[in-house]
Amino acid sequence: ETGVTQTPRHLVMGMTNKKSLKCEQHLGHNAMYWYKQSAKKPLELMFVYSLEERVENNSVPSRFSPECPNSSHLFLHLHTLQPEDSALYLCASSQDPGSGANVLTFGAGSRLTVL
């Protein structure tokens, strides 16, 4: 596969469940990102990993826990979520977050519904 792959594409979970979202990039990029996309709202940056180190954590609630075991894989662990966490979660990668035209390559997203 090429590009950025996210699984699962759809997830329904109760507020007491624990689940994980997975992202994999086959582009040789050095940085990976988690974004939250809610209807009619701007993309919200959640976490950034550069060379497997977390470089950004935008005041995200602790019920979201990222993990980056290597430069190709990124996880978002979910536990005790709230209904307002229902959204599309997008993973992205890029070559170098600190340089000029740092173009993001996105995955198709994981649509999360919290009941």
Place this chain on the structure above:
Amino acid sequence: GQNIDQPTEMTATEGAIVQINCTYQTSGFNGLFWYQQHAGEAPTFLSYNVLDGLEEKGRFSSFLSRSKGYSYLLLKELQMKDSASYLCAVRDSNYQLIWGAGTKLIIKP
């Protein structure tokens, strides 16, 4: 605060031309991006402007005026497949990407 404004929704006719505007107020400027996102799909990169002027790429062009905090995406010879959301994003002085809420473009036959 930092802000990106773009229209929520626009409608245009197949074969016509449409211009999607984006205005921004950010702490510094290090480039402006346009992405296209079809429903249920990944956003994909369209264009990047860092200097004033027009960048043309086939049927799509992007314009930037830094002094006015303004950009537009121009789509010519519209096709039904151009129905999508178009996201404007600005990189600020800290190299953070500030995103607009996106413009949903509806193309009618």
